[in-house]
Amino acid sequence: MRAFARAACVVTLLASFVSGASGATDSPAVAAAREARAWRQTHERDILREFVALLAIPNVARDRSGIERNVTALAAMLEHRGLEVRVLRLVDAPPIVVADLRARGRARTIAFYAHYDGQPADTLSWNGLPWTPVLRDAAGHEQPLGVAGALDPESRLFARSSGDDKAPILAMLAALDAMRAAKRAPAFNLRLVFEGEEEAGSPHLGAYMELAPELLRPDAWLICDGPVHQSGRPLLGFGARGTTGVDLTVYGPVKGLHDGHYGNWVPNPISRLAHLLSSLRDDAGRVTIPGYLDAVVAPSEAERKAAAAIPDVEPTLRGEFQIGGVEGAGEALNEALLRPAINIRGFQSGNVGTRATNTIPTEARASIDFRLVPAQTPASVRAHLERHLRTLGWTLVDSEPDSATRVTHDRIVRLSWGAGYPPARTPLDAPFSLEVATVLGTIGRDPVRTPTLGGSVPMYLFEQPRGTPAIILPIANHDDNQHAPNENLRLQNLWDGIEVFAALFASLER
């Protein structure tokens, strides 16, 4: 690492000369982006090879064996490039990989965050396998991986985490490779921070930050996660919705019963759970839990205006998703994301289709995730939901009820709460916010600026101590099927990401 830093320090002075085709007045951002493109164009197959190797390692947070293999691979990739790598470990938590590239004489440290874990994958629903990366052209035809030759930038690499969230990791490393080749050093102390349980709700990120503040309290954060705007333009996210989740189990008879002999008398758990869920939100998506919205702070005028200024891609999205209508009452997508959401992500009980049997099932299960906006917290969501269910006559339990409980309570629901965190917002006009947006504008990538992402990243942690700027900078295509089967990354998004990171690395010097 040090050798690289020394060399880079000298070369910075010569940047405009070294970069050859550029004019002498090019800013470091423009020069670095141009150099990154040139380097990428001659190394696409190498980048892809390294990406495929990383994607082939299963990365579900609770699969510790797969997680450790990811950590080993990442550490090797970073050390190979001369970064100083530290693997932070807490018992029973996936490690955080921290890698530093110091810039001599610079006080400022900017951290770029990504996560190397991915969502669980329902293997049977994939066209292929989640951890067997496959390259397909725009028509869906599989393309050979281990060969030479040009790559179609519209082709896509299919694998779990190809978009969410290993793409930024590869793009950052390729940007560093390009800068090293151009003998250009970062303009600040660059820190890469790769988390391993973001998709599990980042339950230990706060503890890690408290235990290693010297590593995890930089001057500013760029959180590289999520997709760019659906228009294809780069996106800067100045906030994120918070999240929490709960699994509900409603109980019927202790064994499956013939519904002819007992229907109308033995309670049907599917019907009861359907009524329970229907009491949480109407089918236009509006929350109907009494008092639930009391914790919500209305978006500011500036946030509303920024949301309204985001390009309208709704007709395109409707066609792409093949939906004939939307939730809410005529609200725009970006306005809808300023509200809290209750998403039912699963419902399982009995069987359907040819597997259906005329049975009153023993239980019905649903899984819900909540998206939070200021000033909701996971605790306030939990309190509101639980109070609502008690008001409806439910008895709440947190483990499998025993016989005595079952026979003495008519409506029992088991709640299993997942981890969660609150929402966060960074002012659109904070100095760092303006600085980052300017760099992107300089290289011809004027960003869409959104007051909050609909999705969740644990942004509130990054903003500690209070006021630390944190901005979300995604690179993945919006239609990357993240969290779903057949997740994919469009290659051009990876190529663009490399240029964006090179420009930022080279220029955020203050």
Next chain:
Amino acid sequence: MRAFARAACVVTLLASFVSGASGATDSPAVAAAREARAWRQTHERDILREFVALLAIPNVARDRSGIERNVTALAAMLEHRGLEVRVLRLVDAPPIVVADLRARGRARTIAFYAHYDGQPADTLSWNGLPWTPVLRDAAGHEQPLGVAGALDPESRLFARSSGDDKAPILAMLAALDAMRAAKRAPAFNLRLVFEGEEEAGSPHLGAYMELAPELLRPDAWLICDGPVHQSGRPLLGFGARGTTGVDLTVYGPVKGLHDGHYGNWVPNPISRLAHLLSSLRDDAGRVTIPGYLDAVVAPSEAERKAAAAIPDVEPTLRGEFQIGGVEGAGEALNEALLRPAINIRGFQSGNVGTRATNTIPTEARASIDFRLVPAQTPASVRAHLERHLRTLGWTLVDSEPDSATRVTHDRIVRLSWGAGYPPARTPLDAPFSLEVATVLGTIGRDPVRTPTLGGSVPMYLFEQPRGTPAIILPIANHDDNQHAPNENLRLQNLWDGIEVFAALFASLER
């Protein structure tokens, strides 16, 4: 068959002498029951062996290979006992097996119905395998099958269709074996009729009856299906609820979407289906489809009284099922069964628990079966449901909607209707009704008489030409887990059934 009939005819005159321990004044029913018991006590292992062999043959109606194996086995079992066997066949339908044992000089033909097909089985939910019969004692310990020695009558044979509905088939054949051993002939032309798609809704039974009226229009029917009363007493059912079923598919986006980025805007199909289902019935089981109950004829005073006279076993059932409350408003089980029921038998969408992902799923599916009472019909149920859904704004389709349909309709539900049939009732005071009840009383098995079973058998077909008496006579234990995993038959119920059939075969002479 004829040789047996001739011999039996002679021996009938000598019955009271042959039966040894009996008094000379015993009725044929009492004598036949006593003889059946004695014969059974020395042949339990043989009966069990034959039962196990039949249960080992998979018998889901749509599995034609398994169905044919059942037919072959049944024909052999019946021919071995001298019955004249005819296998009725319609293209694409499981065969009906008809077997006759004629009584010389008797004009009356009484048919005993059972079905040899069984419900599909969710193999993973079984403690064992559905078509690998296992004998377990009352404590659940597996008992060896292929050995000699006494059998605990409280032990149970676990297999799909052990209760529903192969038990009556075995009991009838054992009753015939016992009568042959005692040289006692049936008092009427006995016909056994075994159907092969009852659990699929008997879609071809009517066609079979029209094509072979000489075989399928007897003077009276005993429909041997379902469980005895929960008190353990024999049960006669003078009616059955009708049935029909539908599968519903509600559509979300054409691919799974990150619910953070699109929640509140892209419709959630689980939420929509939950609301749809919640509009059909309240969670106390009362139907809330407007106009649905207009087709329902209120039960007669006699039916209400009969229902009220049925022994109260509800506290026992509540304990057995471990339920802390029941549907309806304080109604007794047997009163509740006089009403139509809407049972949601399955709901599937997305994933729950550790498999849950933060996705808006592409579709949500539910399966419903309806229990019908006079004068509902499958057509009236369908008309009411479809009108209700249209009123709620749903677009109804009967196949997978194409893109053009999806983008132009906000709420699309695909309906797949199954086969079905109307309810039926036979008067409690019809001559045949009184005759059968008297025989059971004579052998000390005074029956519980119920105006209607909660379950469904295609009884309306048996009552053609109108007025043909048809009575349901079950032998299985009420807690046999029929239609559910771990279906089982308590051995004492099989032993009792043999005596009941022997008494009826010997005495319904008119």
